[in-house]
Amino acid sequence: MEKQTQGYGRGMTTSRPCSVANTLSVIGEKYSLLVLREVFFGVRRFNDIARNTGAPRDVLTARLNHLVEAGVLEKVPYSERPLRHKYVPTEAGRELQGVLLTLMAWGDRHLSDRPPVVFEHSCGADLDPMVVCRDCGEKVGPRSLTPRFQAEGWARTGQVAG
Amino acid sequence: MEKQTQGYGRGMTTSRPCSVANTLSVIGEKYSLLVLREVFFGVRRFNDIARNTGAPRDVLTARLNHLVEAGVLEKVPYSERPLRHKYVPTEAGRELQGVLLTLMAWGDRHLSDRPPVVFEHSCGADLDPMVVCRDCGEKVGPRSLTPRFQAEGWARTGQVAG
DNA sequence: CCACGAAGTTTGAAAAGTGAACTCACTGTA
DNA sequence: TACAGTGAGTTCACTTTTCAAACTTCGTGG
Numbered sequence: 001m002e003k004q005t006q007g008y009g010r011g012m013t014t015s016r017p018c019s020v021a022n023t024l025s026v027i028g029e030k031y032s033l034l035v036l037r038e039v040f041f042g043v044r045r046f047n048d049i050a051r052n053t054g055a056p057r058d059v060l061t062a063r064l065n066h067l068v069e070a071g072v073l074e075k076v077p078y079s080e081r082p083l084r085h086k087y088v089p090t091e092a093g094r095e096l097q098g099v100l101l102t103l104m105a106w107g108d109r110h111l112s113d114r115p116p117v118v119f120e121h122s123c124g125a126d127l128d129p130m131v132v133c134r135d136c137g138e139k140v141g142p143r144s145l146t147p148r149f150q151a152e153g154w155a156r157t158g159q160v161a162g
Numbered sequence: 163m164e165k166q167t168q169g170y171g172r173g174m175t176t177s178r179p180c181s182v183a184n185t186l187s188v189i190g191e192k193y194s195l196l197v198l199r200e201v202f203f204g205v206r207r208f209n210d211i212a213r214n215t216g217a218p219r220d221v222l223t224a225r226l227n228h229l230v231e232a233g234v235l236e237k238v239p240y241s242e243r244p245l246r247h248k249y250v251p252t253e254a255g256r257e258l259q260g261v262l263l264t265l266m267a268w269g270d271r272h273l274s275d276r277p278p279v280v281f282e283h284s285c286g287a288d289l290d291p292m293v294v295c296r297d298c299g300e301k302v303g304p305r306s307l308t309p310r311f312q313a314e315g316w317a318r319t320g321q322v323a324g
Numbered sequence: 325c326c327a328c329g330a331a332g333t334t335t336g337a338a339a340a341g342t343g344a345a346c347t348c349a350c351t352g353t354a
Numbered sequence: 355t356a357c358a359g360t361g362a363g364t365t366c367a368c369t370t371t372t373c374a375a376a377c378t379t380c381g382t383g384g
Contacts, residue, residue, distance in 0.1 A: 018269075105260070
């Protein structure tokens with residue numbers, strides 16, 4: 001009955017089991033992350049989200065439903081008669097903020113002269129987000145990580161050589 | 163001559179100017195982030211990336227070309243006669259690691275019983291990534307940020323009220 | 325000469341995305 | 355009661371993208 005989006009990875013037999021793919025099956029479709037951006041900005045009504053993201057209305061309907069089913073957003077009525085809903089982030093949804101911030105930081109650094117939006121952190125500084133190891137607090141760099149695969153067969157499928 | 167992908171935001175007139183949208187115009191298409199995941203794992207050859215991501219070969223060709231044009235990957239020959247290339251991340255590409263890590267962390271937390279892949283950090287611990295403010299070092303939470311819009315007209319398009 | 329491998333390219337059908345127009349329920353004004 | 359207006363979708367006709375499989379091209383090793 002449900003129209004099933006032909007998603008990434010989640011449960012696929014051919015491709016690598018991976019939480020990146022799993023997460024993308026929830027927020028990887030076109031416009032989903034822009035919807036979340038708006039929700040984080042406090043824009044929570046259908047028409048406003050549609051205008052700010054540029055998403056066609058039927059696509060937006062599908063994305064919102066998908067995000068609600070996935071437990072990222074929650075549909076909360078702001079008016080009975082007529083029944084109207086706003087879309088608010090769940091706890092899980094709020095935890096996606098880090099994804100948005102790292103995406104934004106990369107774009108700020110590599111694709112714009114000056115950032116279109118700046119976040120002021122509660123410490124007073126303009127936020128420059130950074131990913132660190134929770135245990136040691138050190139910044140995570142490209143060479144400080146060694147992957148360990150929990151399922152066999154995926155470790156050395158390709159040449160790792162430089 | 164170039165086939166122009168009908169992308170997000172970048173340059174659109176209708177939707178909010180935003181680095182999230184700009185970044186998604188580079189890495190937001192289906193499979194692009196999975197390609198980057200593989201490249202970070204050290205898998206750098208066309209056939210290996212195709213197998214591990216599940217991407218159709220023509221789509222993969224398009225994604226790789228797009229990522230190379232955008233300066234995220236670089237095409238480096240590993241054999242003349244026949245000419246064969248591997249795809250290696252540029253400096254800008256390596257800086258996308260934070261995006262992958264936050265996506266992975268969210269999936270680990272919300273979509274799997276146990277992580278399919280664990281990264282061991284150079285400090286010895288299994289990595290649990292966290293986004294912090296570079297200035298004060300504090301963890302960035304959902305309520306510690308205040309957006310400031312550099313272009314007018316986008317600040318209060320929707321109801322911010324809870 | 326033949327089979328094989330890597331890295332694409334081509335193909336035609338299926339799926340997804342698109343904007344415009346339409347529906348439906350209600351509201352506020354007269 | 356009539357009537358214009360709004361929010362949230364849905365439907366429609368169309369375009370674009372995706373897909374898997376087959377094909378191509380260049381070179382290798384036997």
